[in-house]
Amino acid sequence: MIMNWIYGYEPNDWEIYQMIGNVAEMVKERGMAKGGSWQDTPENCKIGAKQKYDKADYWVGFRCVCEVKITKRK
Numbered sequence: 001m002i003m004n005w006i007y008g009y010e011p012n013d014w015e016i017y018q019m020i021g022n023v024a025e026m027v028k029e030r031g032m033a034k035g036g037s038w039q040d041t042p043e044n045c046k047i048g049a050k051q052k053y054d055k056a057d058y059w060v061g062f063r064c065v066c067e068v069k070i071t072k073r074k
Contacts (some may be wrong), residue, residue: 020045023061024053033060 011017020042024033031052036045037059043049053060 024051024059026060026062 009017009020020036023037024035024040026032027034031054033051033053034049035047036049036051039059040049044051051060
């Protein structure tokens with residue numbers, strides 16, 4: 001079943017929907033997160049917005065990324 005509310009906002013440049021507002025994303029620099037979480041304003045959810053953290057918390061996390069190589073069957 002497809003939820004229509006998923007398409008309530010515009011997709012990003014990669015045609016992915018609903019990428020804003022989960023958690024601020026941890027980056028390589030220790031104690032630094034970029035973007036914002038569900039509790040932040042849209043302005044603070046931009047990737048350029050930096051936030052410091054010193055311990056695990058509900059508003060900071062990471063995204064799992066997987067590259068998929070599609071090949072044609074012979």
